Amino acid sequence: MLLLKTKTVDCDVLVVGGGMAGCGAAYEARYWGRDLKIVVVEKGHIERSGAVAMGLSAINCYMGMRWNENTPEDFVRYARNDLMGLVREDLVFDIARHVDATVHLFEEWGLPIVYDEQTKRYKREGRWQILIHGESYKPIVAEAATKSATEVYNRVMVTHLLTDEEDGGRIAGAVGIGVRDGAFYVFRAKAVIVCAGGATHVFRPRSVGEGAGRTWYSPWSTGSAYALLVEAGAEMTQMENKLVVTRFKDGYGPVGAWFLALKAKASNAYGEDYEMKYKEEQRALYGDYVDAKPFPTCLRNDAMLREIRAGRSPIYIHTEKVLDTREKEELGQEDFLDMTMSQTIVWASQNIDPKVRPSELLPSEPYIMGSHATCSGAWVSGPADLSPKECFWGYNRMTTVQGLFGAGDTVGGSAHKFSSGSFTEGRLAGKAAVAYISERVADRKPSVTEKKVEAFRDEIFQPVKTFRLGRNMITKGTVSPFCIYPDQGVVRLEKIMGEYVGGWGSFYTTNEVLLGRGLELLEMLREDLDHLGAEDLHQLQRAWELHHRVVTAEAVLRHTLFRKETRWPGYCYRSDYPALDEKNWHVFVNSRYDPSTGGWSLFTRPCTRLVS
Amino acid sequence: MPTYVDPNKCDGCGKCVDICPSDIMHLSNSVFGGRKAYNVEPDYCWECYSCVKECPQHAIDMRGYADFNPLNHKLTVLRDKEKNSVSWKLKYRNGTKKEFEFPIRTTPWGSIPPAQSHPAPTREQFGSQLLAHEPEYLKSERGLVTVTTR
Ligand SMILES: Cc1cc2nc3c(=O)[nH]c(=O)nc-3n(C[C@H](O)[C@H](O)[C@H](O)COP(=O)(O)OP(=O)(O)OC[C@H]3O[C@@H](n4cnc5c(N)ncnc54)[C@H](O)[C@@H]3O)c2cc1C
Ligand code: SF4
Ligand code: SF4
Numbered sequence: 001m002l003l004l005k006t007k008t009v010d011c012d013v014l015v016v017g018g019g020m021a022g023c024g025a026a027y028e029a030r031y032w033g034r035d036l037k038i039v040v041v042e043k044g045h046i047e048r049s050g051a052v053a054m055g056l057s058a059i060n061c062y063m064g065m066r067w068n069e070n071t072p073e074d075f076v077r078y079a080r081n082d083l084m085g086l087v088r089e090d091l092v093f094d095i096a097r098h099v100d101a102t103v104h105l106f107e108e109w110g111l112p113i114v115y116d117e118q119t120k121r122y123k124r125e126g127r128w129q130i131l132i133h134g135e136s137y138k139p140i141v142a143e144a145a146t147k148s149a150t151e152v153y154n155r156v157m158v159t160h161l162l163t164d165e166e167d168g169g170r171i172a173g174a175v176g177i178g179v180r181d182g183a184f185y186v187f188r189a190k191a192v193i194v195c196a197g198g199a200t201h202v203f204r205p206r207s208v209g210e211g212a213g214r215t216w217y218s219p220w221s222t223g224s225a226y227a228l229l230v231e232a233g234a235e236m237t238q239m240e241n242k243l244v245v246t247r248f249k250d251g252y253g254p255v256g257a258w259f260l261a262l263k264a265k266a267s268n269a270y271g272e273d274y275e276m277k278y279k280e281e282q283r284a285l286y287g288d289y290v291d292a293k294p295f296p297t298c299l300r301n302d303a304m305l306r307e308i309r310a311g312r313s314p315i316y317i318h319t320e321k322v323l324d325t326r327e328k329e330e331l332g333q334e335d336f337l338d339m340t341m342s343q344t345i346v347w348a349s350q351n352i353d354p355k356v357r358p359s360e361l362l363p364s365e366p367y368i369m370g371s372h373a374t375c376s377g378a379w380v381s382g383p384a385d386l387s388p389k390e391c392f393w394g395y396n397r398m399t400t401v402q403g404l405f406g407a408g409d410t411v412g413g414s415a416h417k418f419s420s421g422s423f424t425e426g427r428l429a430g431k432a433a434v435a436y437i438s439e440r441v442a443d444r445k446p447s448v449t450e451k452k453v454e455a456f457r458d459e460i461f462q463p464v465k466t467f468r469l470g471r472n473m474i475t476k477g478t479v480s481p482f483c484i485y486p487d488q489g490v491v492r493l494e495k496i497m498g499e500y501v502g503g504w505g506s507f508y509t510t511n512e513v514l515l516g517r518g519l520e521l522l523e524m525l526r527e528d529l530d531h532l533g534a535e536d537l538h539q540l541q542r543a544w545e546l547h548h549r550v551v552t553a554e555a556v557l558r559h560t561l562f563r564k565e566t567r568w569p570g571y572c573y574r575s576d577y578p579a580l581d582e583k584n585w586h587v588f589v590n591s592r593y594d595p596s597t598g599g600w601s602l603f604t605r606p607c608t609r610l611v612s
Numbered sequence: 613m614p615t616y617v618d619p620n621k622c623d624g625c626g627k628c629v630d631i632c633p634s635d636i637m638h639l640s641n642s643v644f645g646g647r648k649a650y651n652v653e654p655d656y657c658w659e660c661y662s663c664v665k666e667c668p669q670h671a672i673d674m675r676g677y678a679d680f681n682p683l684n685h686k687l688t689v690l691r692d693k694e695k696n697s698v699s700w701k702l703k704y705r706n707g708t709k710k711e712f713e714f715p716i717r718t719t720p721w722g723s724i725p726p727a728q729s730h731p732a733p734t735r736e737q738f739g740s741q742l743l744a745h746e747p748e749y750l751k752s753e754r755g756l757v758t759v760t761t762r
Contacts, residue, residue, distance in 0.1 A: 027726075027727050028727070028743060028744055030726065030728055031727035031728070031744035032733060032738060032744070034728060034732055043635075044632075044633040044634075044635070045630055045631050045632075045633070047631065048631050048633055048660070048662040049633050050633070053633045053658070053660050053662055054658070054660035054661060054662065065750065065752035065754065066750070066751040066752050071757075072757060073759075093759060097756060097757050097758075098743055098746070098750075100749075100751070100752065101745060101746050101747075101749035101750045101751075104749045104750075104751060105745065105749060109719065109724045110717040110718045110719030110720075110723070110724070111717070111718075112715045112716070112717065133714050133715045133716060135691070135698045135714065135716045136698075136716040136717050140717060140724070143721070143722070144724045144726065144727075147724065147726035148726040148727040155635075179635060207679060207680070209677075209678065210614070210655050210677050210678045210679055211655070211677030211678070211679035212655040212656075213614065213634070213654070213655050213656045213658050214658065214659065214677055215658075218633070218658055219656050219658055220633050220634050220658075250680045330712060333710070334712065334714050337698075337700050337712060337714070341659055341660070341674075341687060342658075342659045342676070344687055344700075344702060345659065345674065345676040345681060345685060345687050346676065346680065346681060347704075348676075348685035348686070348702055348703065348704045348705065349676050349682045349684070349685035349704075349705055350681070350705070351704055351705050351708075353704070385741055385758050385759075386759055424743075427743050427744070428743070431744075435738070538636075538638070538652065538653075541635060610759055611759065
């Protein structure tokens, strides 16, 4: 099956991950870099990869500046309040001022955007969201990217980034596994843009058994974005800012269209509205953020959790009170048929007609992401005209590693980008990478020695050898004293994170003692990764996905330990520091892993205001 | 099991294998003769229907996750790239049926102009904060804005 060949690909720009951000990066890099070799490497197939694989029913980030609907300043205020004060305002503003052009481009390409017949404008789902017929959102965007890139390598999973051997602070490419051809891939690149999505299955999901694949965010979001950067020594931010989303129970159907467009209301088991009930208790702990409009996402979760703890669940969403026309029923059904068919299946299998009966809501397990109502990820430079001094080092969206860029879920501090903003951020990174190449490394070849590449090759294919050894020690089956399999490792990881780092089973609550113990167990899991066994190429991909999840988890745990306050209740509670502490913690928590020593450093960075 | 394959319909073409984002549709020699696709890891299936929509033989179907879906439901899909529509048929456990159809695209497949088909940008544009097609595509009188309150 395996590894007999090494395939080396030389290029100028390497885009890791062909999701929303990666497609934007490829398109824009080509627009500015006409003669460059631009390569996209994608572990799935670009036509249906990433979080948008099954489609979306809304674009959640659109200003509408052509109709004077919103300004970028408004958007910064919204994102800042929703994230309890902590966003990189330069990055958020930058997305907002460009994102409309991206959406207009999508429309020209053929994405059906819904119009309001009366106003002749895009039909709004909410203040920032517009409705689309988005079943083919990803194939459309992928068509533009595929035609613009020089080459797309599908089914190649990147496992490690390469740093330059003459100049260790600089990027030199990436290595990975060809999951179809069994080849070892070496990409040598002048600039690398990581667009590898968020992370699920770090915390134990609510679903069990066969349904474990039903997480709200896609199960193929495996934390590669964070692990690749961490292991390359890039500075990370906000990794403690885990995201918990309230969703339709079991199917994880999103609530946006229901609350915003259809104006459905939530209630407790007894039909009572509970959302504002806890406002004064919340104010005592979390301060004036309770007055923010709209009410911050994490505080809405918090109110729901208080109601559940008080024994007044299930929480219902009253779909039955709002579907009074065929048009509204279609809107509601399409919402899920375009992006979460599992929810439709739950309704059909459990005889829930949303026109007749309400559905249950429940907060999800925590996810790690950079593009939603949260902003974990890389610490990057902003644009020259917006960023404070300490947030600008030459190239927009460049990480602290020279020539290494990020976009979408990969980038921290820039919340509420969603699909359109992630694509836009990819574009920003794509243009900046071209500028970096022409100004800094036009005549410089990345330096990567044969020796280093061979060491990676051995490491990457080790799980296959481990499996063969482990198999020979037992009669048959999956229990071996010598090795563990990727699915077993995922379960161990989920158990550690769920029980010690604030999973749903502990009502998202943790403390220093729990975190200390969690770290001890996580470090043992990290050591055990050397004993991962993989039977075939598919399992080898799973082995490296697990590796990436574990590294992501460690960053999450260390950040959670460092921030001594409860900044985002409803996402995570520090029971030993139950209040929000504006005086000491209105700062970013950042970290850096030193690949040469294996040590972590954690520190804070100031959070600067750009918009009043 | 999330997805399952009808052995009488599958001809082993491998299109589902190519598209599945989770890499879990695989081909195997089957007792029904020849190579047939199957879901190797149902607990890593997102029920995203990418493979279902792609299968030329309509051989793939979905049975909702066993841990929370009672049996006897059905959600089937037909995606038509000529008509540019997607249609869904839904059958409830109690027999209720619903049908829906939605547009998927407004332009022919393959018609998107790639980035390099647009006129090359100038040096001055390269040095500015503008992205491709800006300021035109912003369609805003203000053009590309910067922070005014600083
Ligand atoms: C159910 C659901 C509903 C949503 N609703 C909306 C909505 O209504 N509106 C909206 O605007 N947004 C919505 N979003 C959010 C939106 O999908 C994300 O914000 C966006 O996709 C993030 O873009 P990205 O490029 O960072 O990640 P992705 O689009 O996930 O792309 C990451 C890519 O990297 C690839 N990859 C990962 N690791 C590797 C590796 N090691 N090697 C090679 N390739 C790799 C993946 O296969 C994938 O293609 C929703 C998401 C979900 C899941
Ligand atoms: S796409 Fe359909 S016919 Fe082709 S291998 Fe898959 S299930 Fe069989
Ligand atoms: S439904 Fe999606 S995840 Fe499941 S097998 Fe098909 S393509 Fe793969």
